[in-house]
Amino acid sequence: MRLKSAIWVSAFLRRCMVEGIFGAVVRKGAEEAGAVFVIVNHLDGTCHLFGPAAGPSHDDAGERRWNIELRPPAGPGEVMALLERRKRADPDLWIVEVEDRAGTAGLAGSA
Template structure:
């Protein structure tokens, strides 16, 4: 059983804060199990977006983890990320959006392995 999305987001933001990185919830989704998208704003007009990884990459022995995958291999213009987020909200109004600001692009997420 996974943590509620609200608890995971709070813990994630605390982790970022501990590392000296600013982060905030831009959109609250479903308390229990809303999908979480993390935007990393690089503060130069570009950004990275991390989405929930497909279920096929999860390890059955560790079902509580949340694993993320970048939506693009390199940073893209922030507007492209905002367009993608708007599509995600239309598709699933229960999504969470967390925004992190870090010039170095640090995200502190568990990423899916290719």
């Protein structure tokens, strides 16, 4: 069973909070099926940006699949510029930002 975007975002942020990772919704999208983009801010001027994977959005186990849109040394300006372009194409998208100095907040993706 696939979770609605709003429920997935809420669960992801709760999991981050339990792990001591601060996170927040930067932009709220469509409750049921809005695309979710996750900015992982490393707090050193670099970020990862994860977006929905091409093709099926979920794997066989029902987990979301991710594509690494940008990786360090991408900075916050580059990330926001890319997201502005994505918002023009899809006004229903979600943007979530988490602060994780050591990793990718548990997300993995393909480049």
